[in-house]
Structure formats: C-alpha cells, structure tokens
Amino acid sequence: MLYFLQQLKILMVSDKPCKTVLIRVDATATIGAGHFVRCIALAQGLTSLGVNVVFVCIAESVDFINALHDFPFQYVTIDSDGVDEINYLAEQYNSKLVVIDGYQFSSDYRLALQKENYQLIAIDDNNDGGNLFADLIINPTVYKDNQPDYSDQKTMTNQPVKVIAGEEYRLLRSEITDIMPIEWSKRSGIGVILGGSDPKSLTIPVVKALTAELNKLGIQPDVEVFIGAAVVNPKGVLEELKRLKQNYTYLTWVQNPVNIGEKLAQKQLVISASGGTQFELYALAVPAILLIVANNQFANSQIAQQQGWAKVLDVRNDFSISDFDIALTQMLSANTLVKSYQNMPKYGDDGALNCALVIKKQFLD
Template sequence: MRPIVFRVSVSPAIGMGHLMRSLALAQAAGSYDIPCHFFTDKGGRALAVARNDWIYPVTEVPCGSDDDESRWLTEQAKRMNASVVVVDGYDIPAASLSGLRGAGIPVMVMDDGQLSQVAQASLVVNSTTSSLDAHYQEINPAVKICSGPDYRLMRLEFQRGDNPPQDKRFGIAVCIGGSDPKGLTVPLINALSDVLNDVPVRVITGAAFNDISALNEAIKASPLAIQHIHNCQDMADVWRHSKLAVSAAGGSQFELGVCETPSVLLMVAENQRTATEQAQQEGWCTTFDCTGDVPFDEIAGTVHALWQQPGKLEAMQQAVKGKYHAEGAFNVLNAIAEVIQP
C-alpha cells in the first residue's frame, strides 16, 4: 500500500491539536494497513512519540526557505511513493506545497477557515462548517470539498466504550488543550479553588505544557483534592467519567460531544467561534469568549453554579445524546481514495 504522508504543525506555542487530528486519520488508515509517515516542525518529534499509542515514523522538516521546504517535501514524498500528503497547520506556507502539486502528488488540506493553502489542494476538509464551500470553490474550482460533521476526525479511543450516566460519573475535569499557549490553567485553578468546596478535580495537561512548576504550586495551595495528569494517554476515559468538564474549545469540544459530557468551553481562538456557538445552542455546554481578557472569576462562578445543579447537568447530558459520532476519519479516507491517482 502506498503511504499517507502528513505535514503537521505541533509545538508548545501552537499546541497539539493538529497532531491529534492527524493521528485520528492515521489510526483509521492503519485499520486498512495503510502506512503513514509524519513530517513535523523542529521539536515536534518528541511531542509525538511521547504518546504511548504512537507507532508512526516522524521526521522533522529542516529549517529553510519556503522554496527549500517545497523541494525537500516533494523529494521525500516522491521517494516514499506517497499516495497523498495531508497538511494540517495554519503556519505551513502554501508555497512549501507547490512542488507537490507540480509533481502530481495530491494534497489534502485540513482547513478551519484560514483558506491560505486551498489553492494547492486536491481535497479540502473542514469538519466544522460547510459555510466556506463557496470560498473554496472560488479559490480552487477543481478542489474536492468534504465539509461538515461527517468528516470530524476522532481518535480510536473515542470510537470504543460507553458513556456512563451522570450518577456513574464523578468530579470536574479541567483541560486547556495540549499546551495551553495562553496560560489559562494556573489562574483557572486558582479561581476554582476560591469557590468550590469538597469537589474532586482532575487537571489534565498535555506533553507540550511547559508551566508544570507553577501548576504544582497552585495545586499545593488549593484546598481542593486535585489530581494532576500530565501527558494523559486516554482522554476518552477522563471525559466519559467526569460529571462536568472545563475545556478549551476546538477539537476537545468534539471529544466532549462524543463522550456526552456537560461542559464549560473556553473559546481561545477566533476560528473556534462558529463551532463553539453551535455547541452552546445544542444545550450541552456554556461558553466563554477568551480570545481577549479572560473572565476567570465568572468562569469559576458558572462552574460552581452548575455543580450545585445535578438536574441541570443531567439535562445537559441528555441534550447532547446522539449528536456526535466518531467515525468521520473513515469518510475522509474514502474521499482520499477518490482523488488518489492510480
């Protein structure tokens, strides 16, 4: 089988979301014995292989100009006889993909509204919304478009297991992404510690989180029983067994939807707005705009109020039932098969 090659952005500053999304597609490909190879930014390899479910070769892209990367990436893809190159990362220059198109190697772009790479794509995937389809066609009339929730990429851990009811769940889970680039975790724990009483809290940080010492100090100073899990390897288990989650929006909110977990979602990037607003309308979460000043006290107050209302949490869980599924990666694979040259 010809391999799928991934060009992914991952770092403490960017976060882990692009890598986790691409991992979901690689895992689905593995079920068909399709090999995968990842190309990441400098430092990305260590973050990838820190996961115990990581089984894929990783090569870091050499630093250089966009033209240099274009030549290098094209040479690597040709040498591997790649069937497609999957691109996931806002800061990957479109110019670095031009050689692939010239070599006849299909490019699949994961787009969340940045649009900058669409001109180089044979296939564009936007699992959040179909509202940009006309823009995609205007930029690239020949591109195949896969948009909407049927193309949501979820890792294997979210395709297995059942979602317990509220009375079988416990505590509050707090996770502000794989790296928390805005530094929300520590002040959020401080704010929650001021309003919660006798509530078990799990704080989850990813492999790219760099503020461990400050977090440990906040946990030590808190009156709450706080468990800290760093580089968590099974987020599905954490989400499924939490009565309430406080989470960054983005990819995590779709995980929470699959796990039917009532949530307080923090929108930390503008491109999360559409999906976050839609999730709130579905009735299973409360959301806060954290793209500017972060209202930590208001967030903590909302968490406290929800925790005091088990009936409300039950209603929120019921509201999300059946709205999210975890099989979108297989639909993306089918779309890739349609654009691959024989």
C-alpha cells in the same frame, strides 16, 4: 539537510509501499497540539484501510511525539518548509499524496507543492487562510449547517475542490471512539483540560478560580487536572497545583494520562479549551464549560452552547474570573448538568474512517 537525510535512513521502511500518505503537521508550544492530534485520528483511519502513513514535522514536534504513550506511525523531521525535503520523501516512499494541516503553512508553500504535481489534502477550519491549492478539503470541526463557503477554492485545473465537512467527518482518535458514554449515575467530579500544550497558560488561572468558587459555594467535588504532553514548564504547573491543593484538598492532577478518554468519560463536568477536545467531550456525552482560545473555535463553540450541553466563555483576550464564576454556578445546578447530558445524542464515531475512505477512493484506488 544532512540531519534530515541521516534520520530518514533510520526511519525508512525497507521497501516502498505503493499506497503511502505523507502528513505535514506540527505540534509545538506556540501552535498547540490539536492539529497533530486530529491527524493521528486520520492516520488511524487510513492505516485501518491498509494505507501507509508517514508524519513529516519539525524537530520541536518530536518532544510531543515522545510524550505520547502510543504513536505507532513513522515520522521524519525536516528543517524547513522548503519543497526539496518533501520531494526527497516522495521519492523514497513512492508517494505524491500530502495532507497539510496547520495555519503556519502559507499559500506560497502550498502552491510550490502543487507545482511539483503533488495531490494535496488540506485539513481546514474557516477558509480564512487564502488559497489552499488543494485537491480535497477536509473540515472536521464544522457542523453541516455552518460550514464555510469554499466556492473560491479551485484545483490546479480550475475545477471546484471536493469538500467533506460536518459531523460525519469528525476526526476523533480511537482512544475516544472506543469508549461508550458512561451512565450519569456512575459519574462524579470535575475535570480541567486546556489542550495538549495550553498555549495561553490557562490551567493555573482556571483551577485557582474553580477551587475558590467551589469553596465559596460550600461544595467539594473532586477536581482532576489533566496536564498535556506539550505544556510549557510542566514543573512550574505542578508546583502551583501543589500550592492550590493546600486550600482545596480534593484537587488532584495527572500528566499526559494513558487513558484520557476513560477519565473524561467519568466526569459530570469538564472545563476545556474549545478546540478538538470539545468534540471528544461530545462523543463521550460530557457537559462542559468551553473556553475559546483561538479564532477558529468561536462558531462551533456557539453551536455547542445552542445545543444545550455547554457554557462558552471567550478568553482570547483575557480570562474573566467573574464570567467564569457565573458560568460555573449555572452549570453546577444538578438539573442543568443532567439536562446538558441529555442534550448530547451521539452522531456516530466513524469520522476518521469516513475521511480515510474518501481519500482512498479519490486518490489511491
């Protein structure tokens, strides 16, 4: 607790803003960085409306924050998921409004916060984590036609919880939404991105399979690998990539690039984990091979495949090289890539702002 208090004194603002939102979220090698990234998008939307945002996270998340090229938000680290530290923060920032995003937060923890009269906003994907004890639920990953049934979720007064979900509430960072899709004729190459932390360590197996199949097919497009900010053992990944480059000279890589949106937008095909990056790829109109690495990614990835802009592989249990080779060969057809690109009409990039507007109207006005 002492460390928490000392750090808080350093990070606190000098006065107490009357409109502050606390965002409780983590980014670690185990749970990945996707929850944190979409909370950054929400924070961008809130600050654009004049709302102050404070991230509350465990110490391990600081490594990810420090690796980001631009993180303009205040943050405080806490030692546990107890309520006392949140209470202290709430007093210092004059706020009882908390956003919670992450499967590691139990129903007991959420209930304990609700009993302290916090107004809770839950960012959720599948409604499979028990009672959220929320006053507002944001589901930024579903489509309007396949959102979960939240009728079992109730507020403290046993009223139905307000739910906002679907395409118009996608939480996309401004680094993505500020970029317009690039014309097909100006694109080239293949990108590989397995998330901010690559929790299943798929980068090397994917690149190895990709370059081997490209050599087998006798084609040599540029392949650029994006290594996330929270990847475990990045030095080991770099060493393996150097070895793979000996057999495929068109292989390059970059760690935690500043302009990731611009780089992705230039590709004709990206191989990606099926988390939040799939929605960034859609916004940039980039065809993809999506790898399902977590249960919450399954339904939305299937819809992406039905929409005709992606091939989907389920790698939750293992990575099948033969299945990957088939998907790659199918996608690399020039006609398939162009048709995939044409199957990606934009649906608007205002999701973060739309979420922020709902929050402001319901809790802060």
